[in-house]
Amino acid sequence: MSRNFRKRNRNHNKKLPARYTLLIMTGVCFAAILIGLTFNISGGPLKSAAGYVFVPMQKGINSFGKTISDKVTEFRTLNKVMDENKELKAQVEDLTTQLTTNKLEQYELDNYRQLLDLDAKYPSYNKVAASVIAKDSGNWFSTFTIDKGKKDGIDVGMNVLAGSGLVGIVTDAGQNYAKVRCIIDDSSKVSGMVSTTEDNLTVSGNIKTMNENKVITFTELKDDDNKVQVGDPVVTSYVSDRYQQGILIGYITTIEDNSNNLTKSGTITPVVDFEHLENVLVITELKNTGTESTTEDTQAATENSTE
Template sequence: MKRKSKFKIPSKYILMFLSAVCGIAIYVSFTMNLSGGPLNTVAGYVFVPMQRGINYVGSFLIDKADNLKNLKSVMAENQELKAQVDALTSELNTIKLEQYELDNLRELLALDQKYPSYEKVAANVISKDTGNWFSVFTIDKGSKDGIETDMNVIAGSGLVGVVTDVGPNYAKVRSIIDDTSKVSGMLTTTSDGCIVHGDLQEMNENQNILFTDLKDSDDKAAVGDPVVTSYISDKYVQGILIGYINTLEVDSNNLTKSGTLTPAVDFEHIQEVLVILDKKDSGETKK
C-alpha cells in the first residue's frame, strides 16, 4: 500500500496567495488600463459574483439586525401592554368589589327603610360555624354598641335570626335555619299563625325551611304568600319577613297545614347585617 503524503498546505496560505493574485490583477488592470482586456473579463467572472455574494450576505445581516431590533421593540411593547392589562385588571377588580359593597349597603339601607320604626345598628360578619350555611355566626359589634341577647338580626330582605351571646366587641347570632330554631310566624294574607322550624337538612336538599301548625280553616293560604314574624312571638318583633310559602299540604289531622318556605335571606352569603336594638316587650303574650 502506498502511503498518503503528509504534506499539506495550510488553508490560510492558500487564501493569502489567492488574495495576493487578486490584488496584483486589480493593480495591473488599473495601471495598464486593461479595461477591455482579459483581466477585466476575469474580474467580471470572479469579482462580480463575489461582490453579489458579499452584498447578499450584507443585506441578509442587515435584515436580521433590523428584525432583531424590531423584535426587541415588540417585546418591550408587549411587556408594557402586560403591565397595563395587569393594572386595568386590578382596577376592574377593585371597582367590582366596591360595587358589590355598595350594593350590599344599598340593600341594608332599603331594609332599614322597610322597618323604620325600629332602631338598628349595622354590623359585619367576622366568622361562622363550619358548613355551607350561616346557621351560627359572629358579628363585630357587641355590648359596647348596645347589643344584647335576644335582639333580632335582619339582612337581605328579612329575618336572619336572634343574638344568643354578647361580648364587648362581638355578638353571636343563631339564624332561623338552625336546627334548634323556632319562630312564631303569620301569613300576611290571612293573619293565620304557624310555627317556622329551622332544618339544615332541608336547606341542604332544597334551600327551604319548614313550617307547621298553620290553621287555615278558610283555605285561603296559597303558594307565594308571605310569612312574617307574629305578634305573639316571645323573642321576635312583629312584622319581619321570614319567607314565602313554597309548598303547602294538609296534615293528617285535617285541621292544620304544613309545608316549606323560601327564605327571604340568602343564608349562604351573609356579610353585613342589621341588629334591631328594640327588644320584644316581655309583658306581651308569649308563645
C-alpha cells in the same frame, strides 16, 4: 553521494513554498492592476472581462452585507418587541389588579346598597350594621358571630336582618361581639303570620330540609277557609314575644293537612341566603308585649340558662 542527494532534495522542498508565495503575490498584483485598469478604461474587452469576474463578486459581497444588515435589524426589532412585551405584561398585571379591586369595591357597594334597601323597608326600627366574623361548622350560617356588641347598643334578644328579611336573633352579647342564632337552626321557633290572610302559624328551623330543598317548616296553621296558597308571604306575627312585627321570613312552598284535620303544615323558602351571609342589620330595640310567656319565652329562658 546519496547523502548529498537527500540534502539537496530537502533544500529543494524548502524552496517550493517560496515559489508558490511569489506566484500568489504576482496574481494579486495582476488582479489589482486589472481592477485599476477597469476603473480607468471606459470600454473594451478588458472591462468586459472584469465585469464577468468582479461584478458577481460585488453582488455576492452586497448580498452578504444585506443579509448581515437584515439580521442586525431583525435582532434590534426582536429586542424592541421583547421590551414592548414586558411593558404590555406590566400593563396587563396593573389592569388585572385594578379590575379585581373594582370588582371587590362593586361587591361591597352592592352589599351596602342591599343593606340600605333593607333598612328602608323597615324605617320604624333603629338599626346597627355589622359584619359576620365567625360561624359554626357546616354549609349553613345557622349560628354565627358579628363584630358589634354592647358598646354599639346590641343586646340579647334583638332581631337580626339581612337580604330581604329576618335572619334570626341575638343569643349572646359581649362588649365588641354578639352571637346570632338563625331561623334555620333546629332549635329556632318563630311566631309567624301569613300576611295575605293574617292566619298565624309557627315557623321552625330545620337543617335537614335546608340541606335537601333549602326550605324550613311551619306547623299549626289554621286555615278553615282554605285561603292560604303556595307563594303567600310569611312575616313575623304581632303575637310574637321576641320578634318585631311584620318582618318578612319567606314564602310558602308546600301546604298539607294535618291528621287532625284542624291545622295545616308545610314548608317555607326563606328570603335570606343562609349560605353567604356577610353583613347584617341588628334592630336595637327589644320586643316588649307584656303578654304571658309563650313557646319563644320558654325557649329563650332555656338558652340563657345553658349558654
